[in-house]
Amino acid sequence: MSGDGKAANQGPAHRNIELAAAGLMGVFAILVVYGALQAGIGWGFEGPKAGFFPFIMGSILLIATAVNLWNGWQGSKTKIFAEWDQLKQVGAVTIPIAIYIAAIPFIGIYVASVLLIAYFMMRISSYGAVRTALVAIGVPLLTFIVFERWFLVTLPKGPLEAVLGY
Amino acid sequence: MAEFVNLFNGFATVLAFQDVNIFGTTLSLPFNVFIMIVGIVLGVIIGVLPGLGGANGVAILLPLTFSMQPTSAIILLSCIYWGALFGGAITSILFNIPGEPWSVATTFDGYPMAQQGKAGEALTAAFTSSFIGAFFAVIMITLLAPMVAAFALRFGAAEKFAVYFLAFASFVGLSKEPPFKTLAAMLIGFALATFGTDHMTGSLRLTFGTEILLPGFDFLIAVIGLFGIGEILLTMEEGLKFKGKDAKINLRVVLQTWAKLPQYWWTYLRSCVIGCWMGITPAGATPASFMSYGIAKRVSKNGKNFGNGEIEGVIAPETAAHAAGKSALLPMLALGVPGSPTAAVLLGGLLIWNLQPGPMLFVENKEFVWGLIASMYLGNVVGLIIVLTCVPLLAAILRIPFGIIAPIILMFCAIGAYTVRNSFFDVIMMLAFGVLGYLLKKTNYPLAPLVLAMVLGDRAEEAFRQALVGSGGSLGVFFANGLVSSIMLLGFIALFWSVISAGISRVRGVKPATAG
Numbered sequence: 001m002s003g004d005g006k007a008a009n010q011g012p013a014h015r016n017i018e019l020a021a022a023g024l025m026g027v028f029a030i031l032v033v034y035g036a037l038q039a040g041i042g043w044g045f046e047g048p049k050a051g052f053f054p055f056i057m058g059s060i061l062l063i064a065t066a067v068n069l070w071n072g073w074q075g076s077k078t079k080i081f082a083e084w085d086q087l088k089q090v091g092a093v094t095i096p097i098a099i100y101i102a103a104i105p106f107i108g109i110y111v112a113s114v115l116l117i118a119y120f121m122m123r124i125s126s127y128g129a130v131r132t133a134l135v136a137i138g139v140p141l142l143t144f145i146v147f148e149r150w151f152l153v154t155l156p157k158g159p160l161e162a163v164l165g166y
Numbered sequence: 167m168a169e170f171v172n173l174f175n176g177f178a179t180v181l182a183f184q185d186v187n188i189f190g191t192t193l194s195l196p197f198n199v200f201i202m203i204v205g206i207v208l209g210v211i212i213g214v215l216p217g218l219g220g221a222n223g224v225a226i227l228l229p230l231t232f233s234m235q236p237t238s239a240i241i242l243l244s245c246i247y248w249g250a251l252f253g254g255a256i257t258s259i260l261f262n263i264p265g266e267p268w269s270v271a272t273t274f275d276g277y278p279m280a281q282q283g284k285a286g287e288a289l290t291a292a293f294t295s296s297f298i299g300a301f302f303a304v305i306m307i308t309l310l311a312p313m314v315a316a317f318a319l320r321f322g323a324a325e326k327f328a329v330y331f332l333a334f335a336s337f338v339g340l341s342k343e344p345p346f347k348t349l350a351a352m353l354i355g356f357a358l359a360t361f362g363t364d365h366m367t368g369s370l371r372l373t374f375g376t377e378i379l380l381p382g383f384d385f386l387i388a389v390i391g392l393f394g395i396g397e398i399l400l401t402m403e404e405g406l407k408f409k410g411k412d413a414k415i416n417l418r419v420v421l422q423t424w425a426k427l428p429q430y431w432w433t434y435l436r437s438c439v440i441g442c443w444m445g446i447t448p449a450g451a452t453p454a455s456f457m458s459y460g461i462a463k464r465v466s467k468n469g470k471n472f473g474n475g476e477i478e479g480v481i482a483p484e485t486a487a488h489a490a491g492k493s494a495l496l497p498m499l500a501l502g503v504p505g506s507p508t509a510a511v512l513l514g515g516l517l518i519w520n521l522q523p524g525p526m527l528f529v530e531n532k533e534f535v536w537g538l539i540a541s542m543y544l545g546n547v548v549g550l551i552i553v554l555t556c557v558p559l560l561a562a563i564l565r566i567p568f569g570i571i572a573p574i575i576l577m578f579c580a581i582g583a584y585t586v587r588n589s590f591f592d593v594i595m596m597l598a599f600g601v602l603g604y605l606l607k608k609t610n611y612p613l614a615p616l617v618l619a620m621v622l623g624d625r626a627e628e629a630f631r632q633a634l635v636g637s638g639g640s641l642g643v644f645f646a647n648g649l650v651s652s653i654m655l656l657g658f659i660a661l662f663w664s665v666i667s668a669g670i671s672r673v674r675g676v677k678p679a680t681a682g
Contacts, residue, residue, distance in 0.1 A: 093402045
C-alpha cells in the first residue's frame, strides 16, 4: 500500500465511497427504468400497465441520485471512509460468510455452521480446540433438534445427514 | 363503551387455557401467556445482543410462526418486539453500547450513572420509564385505534394512497439524514418491491428474462440482511470492546428509585406525548428518543448536568422510545401503515397469515386485534418483571465474546433467510443486502424507509393505480374531495418541512433550530 499518498495510507476517501454508492444507485435506477419500459408504461386494458409505477419510482430515484452525486462531489476530500485495518476486519468476516453461504448447497447448513463457528472462535477469538469443538458442534446440533424435530422445518442438508439417515 | 367489552374479550383470548401437545403429552395451559413470556425473554436477549435487533429478530422467527394460530403468532412476535425495546437499555447503561438505535440517547446519562455506581438506579429508572411510555401508548391505542379504523373504513383508493404518501413524505421531511438520501433509500425499496409478478395485471416485469427474479425480492430477506448482517459488519469495523459495569438490582434499589420518579411526572407526560406522536407518524422510536432527550435537556432545571449521569436524561429518551415503539402499531393496525421497521415486519406477518391489515381488521378479526392489544397490556407488565429480575443474567449474556455470538447470529440469519421461501437464492441475497446495509449506514442513508417502502410498495402501487383507473387516468382524483386533498396537503407540507421550517425561521429572524 506504499505510494498511495498520505490519506490513502489510512483508508479510502469517504468521498469516493459516497460517489460509488450513489453511482451504483444510478445504475440500479437505470435498470429499473429500462425494465419498466420493457413491461410497458402506458395505459392498457386494465388501466396503467405493469411498468407504469416502477417507471415513476426509477425516474425519481435517478433524480435523487443525481442530487446525491452532486452533494457527494462537493464533500470533504480528506475525510476517510474507514481505516484499512478496520476494513480488513470487515473483510475477515465478509469472506467467511460468503464461503459459508456458498458451501450450504453442498454440505448442508448444519455442517457449514459447525465450520463457521469454529473459524470464528479459533481465528477471531483464539479459543482452544476443546471449547471450540464444544460450541461449534453443540449449537448446530441443538438447532437441528429444534428445527427438524420440534418445528418440523426442513433446512438444507448434506451428505453427513444422509449417512445418518435424514 | 364497546371498546372495553372488546378489550375484556381480548384478555379472555390471551388468558384462555388451550390443550397443548408437548412431547406427546397433552397439557392444558394458558398457551398465549406462555408464548408471551417466551417472546419477552427472547426479545430481551435479541435486544441485548449486538447484530440482532427487533426488526431482524422478528424477521428471522417469522417463518416459524407460519403454522401457528395468527393470534398466538402475533403475541409471540410483538412480545419479542417489546422485549427488544427493554433489552436495548441494558447494554446502553452497563456497556455504553446501544443494543438498539433508539437506546443511543439512553447512553448519554445512563452510562455515566453506571460509572458512578448507580447502575441499578439507572436501570430501574429506564425500565420503569419504558413501562410508563409503553403503557401510555397502549391506552392511546385502545381508545384511538378503533376510531381511526372506523374513520378509515370510508377511505377509497385515492385516500389510501394519500395516507401512504403522507407516511413516506414525513420520512423525507422529518428524518435527520439528508432529504435526498432518505428519498433515494425509499425509492430503492419501492423499486425492489416491483420486481417479479405484477399483482394487478398478472404480467411479469423487471425479470430481465431470468427465472431467479420471477418471485421478486422478499422484504424479510432485506430486513435480515440490512439489519442483521450489516450490523455485524459494522460491529467488526468498530472493534468490540465489551467492558461492562456491574449492576446490582435489588428490591431496595428499585423501591428507592421508584420513590424518586413521581417528581418527574412532567418529563414523563411530555416524553409520552412526543413518543406517541413520533410513533404514529412513521418517524419511529429513534428520533423520538433523541427529541425527547433534547427537549428535556433544554427545559429541565438540571439541564446543565445532562450527560453527567442525570436520571432525567434516562427517563426522557426511554419513555419516548417505548411510547413510539408501541404506538407504531396504531397506524399499522388501523390503517395498514406501520410506524417502524419492526412494525413493518409484523405487518408482513399479517399478510402471511392471510389477514388484511387496515381498518377491516377491526371488523373481521376482532379476536385477533383485541387479543393483540390485551397482550400488549399484559406483556408490558410481564416484561417489566422479567427485566427487573434478570439483569445479572442478561449482563452475563453480553459478556459472551463476539467471536462466539457473531457466527451463531450469522447462522440464525441464514436459517431465517432460507426458511422464508425455502430458497437458496434468498440466502445469497441476504449477504448482498448485508453489504448494502453496511455501505448505506456508513454513507448516511437511512435503512428504515427502504424497508418500509419494500413492505408497502405493492399496496401503495395498488392504491395509486386503482385510484387512477377510477378517474380514467386523471391525477385530479388525489384532490377530488376535502378529505383526500387535506391528507395530500399534509403530505406535501411534511415533504417540504425542512424548507418550510427554514423559511419560517427566516421570517422570524431566528436561526433554524437544531435538535439537541
